[in-house]
Structures are given as structure tokens and as C-alpha cells.
Amino acid sequence: MEFFVKSGNPEKQRSACIVVGVFEPRRLSRAGELLDEISEGYLSNLLRRGDIEGKVGQVLFLHHVPNVLSERVLLVGCGKERELTEAQYKQIIAKTISTLNDTGSLESICFLTELRIIGRDSYWAVRQAVEATEDSLYSFDQFKTTKENTRRPLRKLTFNVSSRKELARAELALQHGLAVASGTKACKDLANMPPNICTPLYLSEQAKILEQRFEKIATKIVDADQMAELKMDSYLAVARGSKNQPYMSIMTYNGGVEGQKPVVLVGKGLTFDAGGISLKPGAGMDEMKYDMGGAASVYGTMEAIAKLDLPINVIGILVGAENMPDGNAYRPGDILTTMSGQTVEVLNTDAEGRLVLCDALTYVERFEPECVVDIATLTGACIMALGHNISALVTPHKGLAHEIITASNQASDKAWQLPMDDEYQKQLDSPFADMANIGGRPAGTITAACFLSRFTKKYNWAHLDVAGTAWRSGSNKGATGRPVSLLTQFLINRSESDTTELSN
Structure with a gap:
């Protein structure tokens, strides 16, 4: 799998899938709000109908969201914003990766690395995302005669950080996380x-x-x-x-x-x-x-x-x-x-x-x-x-x-x-x-x-x-x-x- 980091606005991203968070109770993250704005309230209308509450581990796949350049949008539940823990963050990343991998998303841009965890910065968020991703995709099957192969596995993942001045630290986090x-x-x-x-x-x-x-x-x-x-x-x-x-x-x-x-x-x-x-x-x-x-x-x-x-x-x-x-x-x-x-x-x-x-x-x-x-x-x-x-x-x-x-x-x-x-x-x-x-x-x-x-x-x-x-x-x-x-x-x-x- 290839990993990248970048800093950009979600509404300008063209990808197979863009990942944004939803907090309890039914509240979009900053990146989600920007997508909601250009889609003329499409995401917030779904939230009002109760399609996703925002609990940790919930996911909702959306296709062809109006005015969004990416083919699909994945909404991921992140729990209560001010109570987001390190363990929950890694759980959220793992759930995101398994969902992307199981649904044929060959590439994705993930905005979950912008989530705020008390005492942690973008370096920590990116490095932990890389480690959690590789951990969730790990399997030890070399002694199995029949292997379970994902038909269209995730091959490229880009993590977004909120500002360009964070890119140097994010690149370092990527290097450390991969090693x-x-x-x-x-x-x-x-x-x-x-x-x-x-x-x-x-x-x-x-x-x-x-x-x-x-x-x-x-x-x-x-x-x-x-x-x-x-x-x-x-x-x-x-x-x-x-x-x-x-x-x-x-x-x-x-x-x-x-x-x-x-x-x-x-x-x-x-x-x-x-x-x-x-x-x-x-x-x-x-x-x-x-x-x-x-x-x-x-x-x-x-x-x-x-x-x-x-x-x-x-x-x-x-x-x-x-x-x-x-x-x-x-x-x-x-x-x-x-x-x-x-x-x-x-x-x-x-x-x-x-x-x-x-x-x-x-x-x-x-x-x-x-x-x-x-x-x-x-x-x-x-x-x-x-x-x-x-x-x-x-x-x-x-x-x-x-x-x-x-x-x-x-x-x-x-x-x-x-x-x-x-x-x-x-x-x-x-x-x-x-x-x-x-x-x-x-x-x-x-x-x-x-x-x-x-x-x-x-x-x-x-x-x-x-x-x-x-x-x-x-x-x-x-x-x-x-x-x-x-x-x-x-x-x-x-x-x-x-x-x-x-x-x-």
C-alpha cells in the first residue's frame, strides 16, 4: 500500500473515496461541513433523518454526492468530539480501513487525521493512522492452502492535515510510521x-x-x-x-x-x-x-x-x-x-x-x-x-x-x-x-x-x-x-x- 500526506480542502479533492467524520449526536466534522456546504445540505439532511448517529464504529457509504468531485463519501462515526480518546481514534482508523478495503475503494483521501485528540498533534495522528492501517490489514496465512484474497484491495491512502505548515511533521510521521x-x-x-x-x-x-x-x-x-x-x-x-x-x-x-x-x-x-x-x-x-x-x-x-x-x-x-x-x-x-x-x-x-x-x-x-x-x-x-x-x-x-x-x-x-x-x-x-x-x-x-x-x-x-x-x-x-x-x-x-x- 502507498501512503501520502497533503493539505487541502475536501471539496477540491478528486478520489475514489473521501473520508470524513461524524460526531455524536449527528454532527459533521469540519471537513464534513465543507462537503455539506457544496452539496447544498445533502449530508446534513441524511444526519437529520438518522442515517448515522456518529457513534464510534458506525459507517455510511454515499455514492455521487451532489457537487462533490470524489466518487464516494465515507462518513465515519467518531463519538463525542470532546471525549475522543487515543484508543477510539485507532479504532476509528481500523474500521475505516476495513470498510474501504472490503468495498473496492482502490484509493482514498482521509480527513480523520484532522480530528483533535487532547495532547496530540498531527504527527501523532498521521503516524498512528499509518500503524493502525497496517495493523488492520495484517494477516498471517502462509500456511493456509486456501487464502482469502480481497478482490479490489485498498492500494493508495492519503492523509490530510489541516494546514501546510504541518506537512513537514506529517511527512516525518509517515516515515516513522512506515518503519x-x-x-x-x-x-x-x-x-x-x-x-x-x-x-x-x-x-x-x-x-x-x-x-x-x-x-x-x-x-x-x-x-x-x-x-x-x-x-x-x-x-x-x-x-x-x-x-x-x-x-x-x-x-x-x-x-x-x-x-x-x-x-x-x-x-x-x-x-x-x-x-x-x-x-x-x-x-x-x-x-x-x-x-x-x-x-x-x-x-x-x-x-x-x-x-x-x-x-x-x-x-x-x-x-x-x-x-x-x-x-x-x-x-x-x-x-x-x-x-x-x-x-x-x-x-x-x-x-x-x-x-x-x-x-x-x-x-x-x-x-x-x-x-x-x-x-x-x-x-x-x-x-x-x-x-x-x-x-x-x-x-x-x-x-x-x-x-x-x-x-x-x-x-x-x-x-x-x-x-x-x-x-x-x-x-x-x-x-x-x-x-x-x-x-x-x-x-x-x-x-x-x-x-x-x-x-x-x-x-x-x-x-x-x-x-x-x-x-x-x-x-x-x-x-x-x-x-x-x-x-x-x-x-x-x-x-x-x-x-x-x-x-x-
């Missing part, structure tokens, strides 16, 4: 892959493909033999029960100046998590292919920043492994020695993500990072705390927390900071080792982060638990692509800050 949407799609495609195909080896192969696609990305793969030499015994223990060998993929993006310290993203990549000896319940176990959602989001983010050609150095790590039960699997009661030399008593083999991440977090010390963010579908407790709408952020570093929360708000990919007081560390005490791998049921998301924090003393670090946001369940199940938008915005902000400092 994020591409990265989000890459994340979804990777996470939606079945686990018999998406193994740790497959993850490493995809990382190598990214190297081939982008000149500024170089990929290195660390295999099981190299992990053994590095004494990553905790990582290897998790993978021991599977015939699929572990691979850690290291993608280095060199966009910044030489010598600039990198931002490191570490993604948990459990391509299937059966729980090991602490076997998970059978119901819903198919969704444990999504336990590599953190790695998928790092992969998608690396694609997004490469497409944007950001002036920053970033290292993305896919921590690939599979957690299965067999005669060689690690057991509850085992004591593992991590790469850092610290020992861990295993109380539950289904708390495996932290056991692979801890060795990866020790490994990244060699990069002398500016900061490290790990992303993981780590705890069910996170879903109990925050549900499926907001990711959890845990970090002892206030400045880094502020950066990530700010980026999450800018990108509308929300995260919420949980506390990390020293008192929580006591829950990890073990009588036999330096620590246990779980801290009991209370504050499970926080104690998991406390475990990881013990391996991050040499750099600024933050942890994102995306167990509730990386995928959705039910009849519409699938990967969400989060938090690619958040991470990309975080790196955009970082690159702009670094560029400003260098120019000064």
Missing part, C-alpha cells in the same frame, strides 16, 4: 511462526538475513559449543531437554559515530516453552510458541531502525532456546553456575526465561553499553497485575525509566513502572545457593526482575515484561507486534539526543 509498521510486521511474522519451524536455529537464520538486507547490520551467532566455552551453564541447562540446540544471535547496527557506546536490546527467545520438568497445563500450551515475543520485538526493532537509518549504535540480541522435558532436562533442585559465577537453585524449571537471560546479560558486559533493555514474556504475574493493555517496566535507574515511559506514551505503546525496592530481593534467598530462581507467588514480576538485576551491576539496565501484551488469545489470537513501537521511539529519541549533543 515501525514494517518492524511490527516482521515481529508478528516471526512470533506467529509455528514452533516446529521457528526454532532457535531459525531465529539465528533470520538474524543473518537481516544482515544481508541492511548494510549497517552485522550478525554473529553464538552456538552451544561456544556457550560452553563461555561457561553459560545456566543458559545451556534450560536447553538441555530439547533436541533443538540453543543459538544466541547478536545483531550489531552501526549507525552512530565510531566509539559511541551502543544501546543493547536483549530479547528472550524461548521458541517453545513446555515448562520443562515443571510441565505447563495442556490448555493453551500452543500459545507457548509466543515465549519468544521479546526476541521477535528486538528483531522487528532492528529492522525499523535500519529502515530509518538512525544515527545511533544498537546491538540487538535474540536469546534463542527451547524448554522441553526429557531424560536430559534440568530438574527442580538442580544448582546451576551462571556465566557470572553466581549460583542458582532451581525451584521451578518453568521459570526458565530468567536463566537464559542472566547469562546473556552477563555476556553483554563486553560491549560496554550505554544502557541495556531486556524484553521478555517473563511472568504470568505481569498479566495479573496489568492485564493485556500495558507492559511492565522494572528498573533501578530513574533516568532510564523516564526515557522508556516517555517513549511509551509518545508511541501509544504503554508501559507502567513497578517498584524494585531491596525488600523484594529477600524473596530470592536460598539455603543452598546464592539465589533461587523464583521468589514465590507474591510480586512475581518484581522478583523476576530482581533476579535479573543481580547480573546487571556494570551498566544501566531496564526490564520490560511483555507477557500480557506480546500476543492476544481467543479466536483472533496472534502476535501484537509490541513493543516494537515503544522501542523504536526510545531509539529515535536517543538518536536525536545524541545528534544534538554531537552538533553542540
Whole structure:
């Protein structure tokens, strides 16, 4: 699909379809009023008859509206004007796109990007419209023998902004939105892959493909033999029960100046998590292919920043492994020695993500990072705390927390900071080792982060638990692509800050 931005009056637009909003109760948006004026009250007469109330999600297609140059007019319900929320805006865009796509509108000019949302500007409206459009059109059907193809799909979409002085920001929003949407799609495609195909080896192969696609990305793969030499015994223990060998993929993006310290993203990549000896319940176990959602989001983010050609150095790590039960699997009661030399008593083999991440977090010390963010579908407790709408952020570093929360708000990919007081560390005490791998049921998301924090003393670090946001369940199940938008915005902000400092 092709996207464009422009600034123009609706009555002068010639297109297959022009999209304008209707507010409750039966009140046209500014663009709608201009069309109503040239059509001599045609639209307002329909509203008076009650053809559309303006509730969010309502649509009304009109053909050959008098004096309107466009072939069709699509009226879209936008709810109450002063109560329009960010979530409603994205819902409105998604409904608009599905309607246009299903009704044979090959092209359209959309005036919904002129809607006013408190605290948001045209940049946000255009970028979110692009991301919402691509999200609503996404499908994962490569394993279906019969595919549902739209006969006349939407191919060209132009977003209108209210004044020409907003065009520069709108063009930037288009650029950012397309890159994020591409990265989000890459994340979804990777996470939606079945686990018999998406193994740790497959993850490493995809990382190598990214190297081939982008000149500024170089990929290195660390295999099981190299992990053994590095004494990553905790990582290897998790993978021991599977015939699929572990691979850690290291993608280095060199966009910044030489010598600039990198931002490191570490993604948990459990391509299937059966729980090991602490076997998970059978119901819903198919969704444990999504336990590599953190790695998928790092992969998608690396694609997004490469497409944007950001002036920053970033290292993305896919921590690939599979957690299965067999005669060689690690057991509850085992004591593992991590790469850092610290020992861990295993109380539950289904708390495996932290056991692979801890060795990866020790490994990244060699990069002398500016900061490290790990992303993981780590705890069910996170879903109990925050549900499926907001990711959890845990970090002892206030400045880094502020950066990530700010980026999450800018990108509308929300995260919420949980506390990390020293008192929580006591829950990890073990009588036999330096620590246990779980801290009991209370504050499970926080104690998991406390475990990881013990391996991050040499750099600024933050942890994102995306167990509730990386995928959705039910009849519409699938990967969400989060938090690619958040991470990309975080790196955009970082690159702009670094560029400003260098120019000064």
C-alpha cells in the first residue's frame, strides 16, 4: 500500500473515496461541513433523518454526492468530539480501513487525521493512522492452502492535515510510521511462526538475513559449543531437554559515530516453552510458541531502525532456546553456575526465561553499553497485575525509566513502572545457593526482575515484561507486534539526543 500526506480542502479533492467524520449526536466534522456546504445540505439532511448517529464504529457509504468531485463519501462515526480518546481514534482508523478495503475503494483521501485528540498533534495522528492501517490489514496465512484474497484491495491512502505548515511533521510521521509498521510486521511474522519451524536455529537464520538486507547490520551467532566455552551453564541447562540446540544471535547496527557506546536490546527467545520438568497445563500450551515475543520485538526493532537509518549504535540480541522435558532436562533442585559465577537453585524449571537471560546479560558486559533493555514474556504475574493493555517496566535507574515511559506514551505503546525496592530481593534467598530462581507467588514480576538485576551491576539496565501484551488469545489470537513501537521511539529519541549533543 502507498501512503501520502497533503493539505487541502475536501471539496477540491478528486478520489475514489473521501473520508470524513461524524460526531455524536449527528454532527459533521469540519471537513464534513465543507462537503455539506457544496452539496447544498445533502449530508446534513441524511444526519437529520438518522442515517448515522456518529457513534464510534458506525459507517455510511454515499455514492455521487451532489457537487462533490470524489466518487464516494465515507462518513465515519467518531463519538463525542470532546471525549475522543487515543484508543477510539485507532479504532476509528481500523474500521475505516476495513470498510474501504472490503468495498473496492482502490484509493482514498482521509480527513480523520484532522480530528483533535487532547495532547496530540498531527504527527501523532498521521503516524498512528499509518500503524493502525497496517495493523488492520495484517494477516498471517502462509500456511493456509486456501487464502482469502480481497478482490479490489485498498492500494493508495492519503492523509490530510489541516494546514501546510504541518506537512513537514506529517511527512516525518509517515516515515516513522512506515518503519515501525514494517518492524511490527516482521515481529508478528516471526512470533506467529509455528514452533516446529521457528526454532532457535531459525531465529539465528533470520538474524543473518537481516544482515544481508541492511548494510549497517552485522550478525554473529553464538552456538552451544561456544556457550560452553563461555561457561553459560545456566543458559545451556534450560536447553538441555530439547533436541533443538540453543543459538544466541547478536545483531550489531552501526549507525552512530565510531566509539559511541551502543544501546543493547536483549530479547528472550524461548521458541517453545513446555515448562520443562515443571510441565505447563495442556490448555493453551500452543500459545507457548509466543515465549519468544521479546526476541521477535528486538528483531522487528532492528529492522525499523535500519529502515530509518538512525544515527545511533544498537546491538540487538535474540536469546534463542527451547524448554522441553526429557531424560536430559534440568530438574527442580538442580544448582546451576551462571556465566557470572553466581549460583542458582532451581525451584521451578518453568521459570526458565530468567536463566537464559542472566547469562546473556552477563555476556553483554563486553560491549560496554550505554544502557541495556531486556524484553521478555517473563511472568504470568505481569498479566495479573496489568492485564493485556500495558507492559511492565522494572528498573533501578530513574533516568532510564523516564526515557522508556516517555517513549511509551509518545508511541501509544504503554508501559507502567513497578517498584524494585531491596525488600523484594529477600524473596530470592536460598539455603543452598546464592539465589533461587523464583521468589514465590507474591510480586512475581518484581522478583523476576530482581533476579535479573543481580547480573546487571556494570551498566544501566531496564526490564520490560511483555507477557500480557506480546500476543492476544481467543479466536483472533496472534502476535501484537509490541513493543516494537515503544522501542523504536526510545531509539529515535536517543538518536536525536545524541545528534544534538554531537552538533553542540
